[in-house]
Amino acid sequence: MMNEQNLEVDKKNAFASSQTRKKKKHAKIVIVGSPNVGKSVLFNTLTGAYVTVSNYPGTTVELSNGKGRLNSISLNIIDTPGMYRLLPITEEERVARNVLINESPDVVIHVVDAKNLNRMLPMTLQLKNAGLPVFLVINMMDEADRLSIKIDPAQIEHILQIPVVTTALARNRGIKELKKRLSEFLQTETQFSDNHRGVEIPYPPLIKKAIQTISSLLKSRYALSANMLAYLFLLGDKEVRKMIEEKEPDSVFQQIKETREKVKAAYHVGLDLEIAKSERALTDQILKKAVKSSAEKATTPTGFLDRLFLSPYTGFPIIILVLYLFYLFVGVLGAQTIVDFLEISVFGQYVNPLVNKLLVSWVPWQPIRDLFGGEYGIITLGIRYAIAIILPIVGTFFLAFSFIEDSGYLPRLALLVDRFFKKIGLNGRAVLPIVLGFGCDTMATVVTRTLETKRERIISTLLLTLAIPCSAQLGVLLAMASTNPKVLWVWIGIVLMIFFLVGFLSSKLMPGVRPSFYIELPPLRFPRPTNILVKTYTRMEWYFKEVLPFFVLASVLLWLGQLTGLFELIVNGMKPLMSWMGLPGDTAVAFIFGFFRRDYGAAGLYDLRGILTGNQLLISITVMTLFVPCIAQFAVTIKERGIKTALGMFFFVMLFAFGSGIVLHKFFAFTGIVL
Amino acid sequence: MVSEAAQEVLEDLWTTIVENKKTFLDASNYAPEVIAELKEHGLIALKGKQVKMTGKGEKESAMAIRRHRLAERLLADVFNTVDQVLDDHACRLEHALFDGLDEAICTLLGHPHFCPHGKPIPEGKCCEKKLETIRPIIVPLSEMRPNEQGQIAYVHMSQRDLLDKMLAMGILPGNDITLIQRSPSFVFKSGHSQFAVDEEIASEIFIRIRRH
Numbered sequence: 001m002m003n004e005q006n007l008e009v010d011k012k013n014a015f016a017s018s019q020t021r022k023k024k025k026h027a028k029i030v031i032v033g034s035p036n037v038g039k040s041v042l043f044n045t046l047t048g049a050y051v052t053v054s055n056y057p058g059t060t061v062e063l064s065n066g067k068g069r070l071n072s073i074s075l076n077i078i079d080t081p082g083m084y085r086l087l088p089i090t091e092e093e094r095v096a097r098n099v100l101i102n103e104s105p106d107v108v109i110h111v112v113d114a115k116n117l118n119r120m121l122p123m124t125l126q127l128k129n130a131g132l133p134v135f136l137v138i139n140m141m142d143e144a145d146r147l148s149i150k151i152d153p154a155q156i157e158h159i160l161q162i163p164v165v166t167t168a169l170a171r172n173r174g175i176k177e178l179k180k181r182l183s184e185f186l187q188t189e190t191q192f193s194d195n196h197r198g199v200e201i202p203y204p205p206l207i208k209k210a211i212q213t214i215s216s217l218l219k220s221r222y223a224l225s226a227n228m229l230a231y232l233f234l235l236g237d238k239e240v241r242k243m244i245e246e247k248e249p250d251s252v253f254q255q256i257k258e259t260r261e262k263v264k265a266a267y268h269v270g271l272d273l274e275i276a277k278s279e280r281a282l283t284d285q286i287l288k289k290a291v292k293s294s295a296e297k298a299t300t301p302t303g304f305l306d307r308l309f310l311s312p313y314t315g316f317p318i319i320i321l322v323l324y325l326f327y328l329f330v331g332v333l334g335a336q337t338i339v340d341f342l343e344i345s346v347f348g349q350y351v352n353p354l355v356n357k358l359l360v361s362w363v364p365w366q367p368i369r370d371l372f373g374g375e376y377g378i379i380t381l382g383i384r385y386a387i388a389i390i391l392p393i394v395g396t397f398f399l400a401f402s403f404i405e406d407s408g409y410l411p412r413l414a415l416l417v418d419r420f421f422k423k424i425g426l427n428g429r430a431v432l433p434i435v436l437g438f439g440c441d442t443m444a445t446v447v448t449r450t451l452e453t454k455r456e457r458i459i460s461t462l463l464l465t466l467a468i469p470c471s472a473q474l475g476v477l478l479a480m481a482s483t484n485p486k487v488l489w490v491w492i493g494i495v496l497m498i499f500f501l502v503g504f505l506s507s508k509l510m511p512g513v514r515p516s517f518y519i520e521l522p523p524l525r526f527p528r529p530t531n532i533l534v535k536t537y538t539r540m541e542w543y544f545k546e547v548l549p550f551f552v553l554a555s556v557l558l559w560l561g562q563l564t565g566l567f568e569l570i571v572n573g574m575k576p577l578m579s580w581m582g583l584p585g586d587t588a589v590a591f592i593f594g595f596f597r598r599d600y601g602a603a604g605l606y607d608l609r610g611i612l613t614g615n616q617l618l619i620s621i622t623v624m625t626l627f628v629p630c631i632a633q634f635a636v637t638i639k640e641r642g643i644k645t646a647l648g649m650f651f652f653v654m655l656f657a658f659g660s661g662i663v664l665h666k667f668f669a670f671t672g673i674v675l
Numbered sequence: 676m677v678s679e680a681a682q683e684v685l686e687d688l689w690t691t692i693v694e695n696k697k698t699f700l701d702a703s704n705y706a707p708e709v710i711a712e713l714k715e716h717g718l719i720a721l722k723g724k725q726v727k728m729t730g731k732g733e734k735e736s737a738m739a740i741r742r743h744r745l746a747e748r749l750l751a752d753v754f755n756t757v758d759q760v761l762d763d764h765a766c767r768l769e770h771a772l773f774d775g776l777d778e779a780i781c782t783l784l785g786h787p788h789f790c791p792h793g794k795p796i797p798e799g800k801c802c803e804k805k806l807e808t809i810r811p812i813i814v815p816l817s818e819m820r821p822n823e824q825g826q827i828a829y830v831h832m833s834q835r836d837l838l839d840k841m842l843a844m845g846i847l848p849g850n851d852i853t854l855i856q857r858s859p860s861f862v863f864k865s866g867h868s869q870f871a872v873d874e875e876i877a878s879e880i881f882i883r884i885r886r887h
């Protein structure tokens with residue numbers, strides 16, 4: 001049994017120096033919390049449009065950084081990746097934790113889900129214990145209301161000695177109060193300004209004593225409280241261990257290590273479990289005082305819609321329906337209607353003729369004219385390509401994807417496909433980069449970093465490079481394949497087969513632990529339009545910043561190739577390869593284009609479709625699908641996986657693509673099948 | 676049947692020779708009459724002060740350690756006994772687990788493979804036959820039926836970091852859970868949240884089933 005005394009305010013537990021928070025002009029705010037609690041909604045609420053997304057130094061994890069204003073204080077706000085507790089497991093959690101350690105924030109806003117306070121408050125306790133200036137936002141009050149959960153924020157505020165506000169950010173509720181309390185917290189000396197006051201977590205005596213012993217041994221200065229360092233050290237945090245080893249003398253470090261070994265030996269099942277239990281116990285005690293919920297609604301009933309999504313009988317048909325709607329939106333509306341308008345009407349009739357006319361009248365040299373205009377010019381090809389073809393396709397894709405992402409459907413999709421993905425060495429979580437790959441392989445390759453093991457990251461990158469056509473390419477290839485339904489189905493069949501075969505083989509060949517699958521299913525909700533727009537906007541911005549330079553580069557390279565005759569040399573050199581696959585020599589041009597962008601290549605093939613037979617059509621679109629996606633995706637693969645892996649994949653995929661073409665041709669010649 | 680003191684020696688023999696891979700146990704730490712008793716029953720072989728097990732002795736010591744660890748499991752899972760007194764009580768309880776009582780408890784607990792401290796429990800006859808005449812009190816999540824309710828009794832993850840991940844998501848002993856579906860992944864509800872895990876993880880989360 002626990003002692004009621006634990007809930008008393010404990011002032012003895014003082015550490016570190018307290019900063020006065022009076023009359024601040026600038027304030028640094030870090031937003032933390034588990035995934036799906038509304039961190040980014042709060043971030044968007046507090047910041048304006050001035051948001052930058054950047055990599056955290058030395059890692060590939062992205063952080064959103066934004067500026068905002070609150071009365072007379074200018075705010076610098078950092079949104080961190082989802083984090084369940086202070087002891088990090090994934091790289092993303094490590095980044096989130098290190099932001100807390102290194103940025104010395106003026107306020108740490110902890111956003112929690114009102115329905116799941118029992119799971120979320122332990123991290124609030126940890127943050128508080130770490131001596132950080134915590135500001136608790138209990139979000140999703142609307143959902144808690146619906147479940148008749150009554151929360152008394154004043155009670156929690158009193159017990160924890162931190163400011164607590166309740167909000168329903170997605171419904172725009174509680175924002176005014178939040179801003180008012182936040183500015184008070186920043187500007188005036190309040191009872192909360194002293195970070196040292198608060199409750200004590202009722203750890204078992206042995207653990208409590210070990211934390212005390214270790215923290216009293218720590219003599220150097222750290223950004224975190226000695227208590228928190230001791231706590232993280234006990235839990236086996238490698239970075240904290242390193243930090244202590246560097247800063248403390250050897251003898252002290254030895255003593256600290258021994259203290260840990262001793263407690264560890266006392267708890268066979270795990271120190272972490274014991275510590276988690278203590279934090280949960282205190283949380284339960286706080287909630288007993290601050291939360292009233294009617295017993296009959298102790299759990300959320302699983303909704304009708306949710307049951308349909310989850311059940312295998314209805315879930316799989318729904319996946320097909322969702323993919324079809326997705327296709328209608330991206331493949332038909334984006335890739336056909338809008339592209340046609342921009343490409344044929346805007347560029348075909350106005351921009352390109354105008355550019356060419358201007359070039360003819362102002363630029364006397366043909367080569368320079370060709371650099372900007374003509375067939376492969378930066379404007380007439382590169383920019384036209386980026387704006388008329390890529391923008392609508394990628395824009396509609398990201399819009400649809402952000403909608404699906406915010407609705408909570410993706411984790412449900414993941415659990416349905418987990419069993420299939422296990423067969424190819426991945427787990428259900430990999431569905432995210434794979435689906436994203438149908439939009440843009442480059443972005444999907446970036447997203448593979450969210451997978452947990454190196455093995456999964458390599459397998460998924462390989463599959464993306466080889467067998468997932470991006471939206472731009474898919475549009476053209478589908479248009480070509482649909483002229484011959486037999487070709488269409490055989491093509492889909494072959495690519496699916498290769499996807500699973502290569503996945504299966506690489507999972508057998510690559511050493512590593514079997515991936516395990518676990519995921520929290522956020523409630524299904526109707527996404528908030530502004531949030532989707534902001535997300536789509538930031539993704540598009542990223543896309544143009546990262547990918548557009550490669551279009552221009554590709555244009556310049558093609559121009560150089562033409563100018564020097566190198567281009568023709570390569571085309572002629574590749575002609576024998578084309579004939580091995582039974583394709584006309586001209587298709588070589590499409591494949592060279594394909595090297596710069598897989599979809600350029602597809603578009604090149606599209607022009608040739610009149611002269612190709614059914615068999616040739618199948619062979620050429622299959623090879624084009626398997627081909628390396630584009631120069632941008634290759635660059636990102638180098639960045640994410642390293643040059644050795646990237647080059648290895650590049651040559652494997654090229655060999656595999658052309659090899660498949662040759663095998664298909666021989667197969668048709670041998671069996672006499674005509675499509 | 677040998678005396679209680681002799682059973683303790685058998686347990687030590689098991690942990691020393693089978694688990695810690697030492698070649699023998701030092702007889703000087705035990706009362707001579709207990710050693711003599713074991714020798715008389717043909718359970719050990721003596722070479723000076725070095726005690727080794729006979730084939731029969733190895734079987735007996737497996738059963739002795741099994742009784743001890745089953746007792747611990749029973750105390751920890753069903754009676755929520757705290758860690759500090761667990762060993763003490765288990766030492767007394769184990770000597771009552773004879774005449775099929777050990778198998779009944781083993782079945783009741785769902786044929787557990789590990790004691791609360793994570794050490795393996797040798798299998799008994801009941802485990803081999805998987806005699807499921809009664810439904811165990813504790814079953815892995817992977818054996819729950821849809822809509823069945825229960826409480827997490829313990830989590831035994833074969834991969835260390837998986838336990839951390841479960842703890843991080845708030846999946847802790849003591850949580851009430853309801854299984855929603857078993858296929859294609861295991862979906863369960865705990866509090867107001869839903870989770871999905873694969874079969875491997877589901878077979879490592881152990882649930883005390885609630886009966887109505």
